[in-house]
Amino acid sequence: MGRLFGTDGVRGVANKDLTAELALDLSVAAAHILAEKGTFAGHRPRAIVGRDTRVSGEFLEAAVVAGLASAGIDVYRVGVLPTPAVAHLVNVTGADLGVMISASHNPMPDNGIKFFAKGGIKLDDALEDAIEARLNEPWERPVGDAVGRIIDDVEAGERYLQHILASVDQRFEGLKIVIDGANGAASSVSPKAFRSLGAEVVEVATTPNGFNINDGVGSTHIDQLAARVLSEKADMGFAHDGDADRCLAVDSAGNIIDGDQIMAILALSMKERGLLAKNTVVATVMSNLGFIRAMKDAGVNVIAAAVGDRYVLEEMRQGSFNLGGEQSGHLILADYAETGDGVLTALHLTAAVTRSGKSLATLASVFTRYPQVLVNVSGVDRTRVAEMGNAVATAERELGENGRVLLRPSGTEPVVRVMVEAAEVEVAQRVAHALADEVRATLSL
Numbered sequence: 001m002g003r004l005f006g007t008d009g010v011r012g013v014a015n016k017d018l019t020a021e022l023a024l025d026l027s028v029a030a031a032h033i034l035a036e037k038g039t040f041a042g043h044r045p046r047a048i049v050g051r052d053t054r055v056s057g058e059f060l061e062a063a064v065v066a067g068l069a070s071a072g073i074d075v076y077r078v079g080v081l082p083t084p085a086v087a088h089l090v091n092v093t094g095a096d097l098g099v100m101i102s103a104s105h106n107p108m109p110d111n112g113i114k115f116f117a118k119g120g121i122k123l124d125d126a127l128e129d130a131i132e133a134r135l136n137e138p139w140e141r142p143v144g145d146a147v148g149r150i151i152d153d154v155e156a157g158e159r160y161l162q163h164i165l166a167s168v169d170q171r172f173e174g175l176k177i178v179i180d181g182a183n184g185a186a187s188s189v190s191p192k193a194f195r196s197l198g199a200e201v202v203e204v205a206t207t208p209n210g211f212n213i214n215d216g217v218g219s220t221h222i223d224q225l226a227a228r229v230l231s232e233k234a235d236m237g238f239a240h241d242g243d244a245d246r247c248l249a250v251d252s253a254g255n256i257i258d259g260d261q262i263m264a265i266l267a268l269s270m271k272e273r274g275l276l277a278k279n280t281v282v283a284t285v286m287s288n289l290g291f292i293r294a295m296k297d298a299g300v301n302v303i304a305a306a307v308g309d310r311y312v313l314e315e316m317r318q319g320s321f322n323l324g325g326e327q328s329g330h331l332i333l334a335d336y337a338e339t340g341d342g343v344l345t346a347l348h349l350t351a352a353v354t355r356s357g358k359s360l361a362t363l364a365s366v367f368t369r370y371p372q373v374l375v376n377v378s379g380v381d382r383t384r385v386a387e388m389g390n391a392v393a394t395a396e397r398e399l400g401e402n403g404r405v406l407l408r409p410s411g412t413e414p415v416v417r418v419m420v421e422a423a424e425v426e427v428a429q430r431v432a433h434a435l436a437d438e439v440r441a442t443l444s445l
Contacts, residue, residue: 005129007308007410008114011103012111015056020062021063023113024067024070026135028068029131030097030131031073032071033130034096045073045096046076046095047075047076047099048089048098049064049076050085051080052102052184053183053185057102057111060101064101065077070147071142074151077152078157081189083100084339085157085160086098087339089120089153090120091120099114100113100243102114102185102242102243105182105218105246108215124314165347170351171354172194173199174198175199175235176234177194177199177201177235177236177350178201178229178236178237179201179203180228181206182219183207183213184241185242186244187206187207189343190342191203191206194346214241218239222248222250225237225239229251235252235353235359236251236360237250238349241342244341245341246329246330249346251361258328260283261364261367262331262349263323263325263331266348267281268298268300268366270322277322280321281300282305282315283302283303283327284304284326286326286419287326288372289370289421290368290369307408309339312326312330321334325340325345329345333348371422371425371427371428372419372428373419373432376417377417377440378415379444382416385407385416385443392435395434403422404421406420420432
């Protein structure tokens with residue numbers, strides 16, 4: 001059996017892979033491990049629990065809350081909120097841990113469980129492994145007044161909203177902005193945030209019903225947003241994913257602005273104002289070669305972390321950097337957030353546009369993206385990727401210095417990802433698909 005935790009918590013098909021029983025057991029094990037690590041010191045422990053809009057989140061939330069309370073933890077249930085809101089609330093309330101029930105951008109039948117330690121920080125691999133090792137072990141259950149209480153915190157969402165609004169130094173009057181909430185956790189808070197700052201807001205996919213999260217909408221289906229920006233003659237648009245920890249943008253001409261471009265705009269804006277810590281951004285190995293070269297030309301250092309916003313955050317914390325992110329739209333503004341925050345990112349990108357007096361398209365032209373082709377290969381053994389070393393080296397020699405290859409197992413899906421960049425898209429496509437064929441032939445199950 002493989003490792004239970006992936007790149008971003010535990011995920012699977014709800015009620016098949018991720019059952020109520022597993023959710024309860026994970027919560028109990030997490031409580032025990034975090035307690036043993038000294039998280040709970042001299043006071044009754046507290047937890048923040050939130051979820052996205054998936055129907056399965058209702059029974060999984062009940063299981064998580066029951067597990068934590070049975071382990072003696074007081075649980076503050078905050079309902080449907082973005083993942084970064086849960087992380088923020090853990091931090092500012094002094095809670096001992098947080099739990100977010102979400103499978104992010106995955107289809108509705110999936111769900112997941114993410115844990116946050118004290119301070120709103122995602123758990124490292126060692127803590128996750130320790131939690132997994134403690135599943136289903138015998139334990140002494142508290143009784144009487146030692147069991148945890150369950151409290152509905154109905155004001156939590158408003159506190160989070162006021163926090164992110166306070167981080168912005170611009171007003172948005174005169175701007176028309178389209179918001180795609182993916183029928184997920186951002187459906188309410190993102191339009192409300194922009195309207196609070198004076199923008200005219202057009203809403204797309206902001207009516208969740210439990211079943212329509214990420215269903216042809218959101219940051220993984222951005223064409224609908226682009227079309228709506230054009231039809232509304234809007235200044236820009238933003239698409240979130242199901243749990244709102246990521247954001248992609250669209251300019252007034254319908255062009256997609258990805259996470260690398262957003263990070264470049266924010267990095268240059270922060271550097272100009274003397275706010276970019278150590279003139280450094282933390283990206284990932286997936287960040288576009290054009291982004292890396294543009295940042296170098298602008299005097300901004302780029303550190304490449306492993307894929308996954310928690311790995312970006314680890315590098316940021318280690319180096320005391322305040323900006324990092326992924327091409328997929330997970331951006332971390334560490335001065336205001338504990339993890340990737342899609343709504344916060346959208347607000348700060350809009351503020352950068354407003355402050356500059358230029359269009360989003362003009363700011364995004366700071367670099368030219370190298371054509372990047374990504375092929376997801378399913379039905380193969382992800383644990384044997386190291387066997388592809390010779391094939392990768394051959395592909396890299398063919399590309400030369402104007403391209404690169406990245407082959408890695410996905411941490412969130414049962415696929416191997418083949419990424420190829422080249423100066424010409426035809427070259428990137430040819431090399432990527434040839435390498436994907438070799439992966440299928442070599443690593444087939």
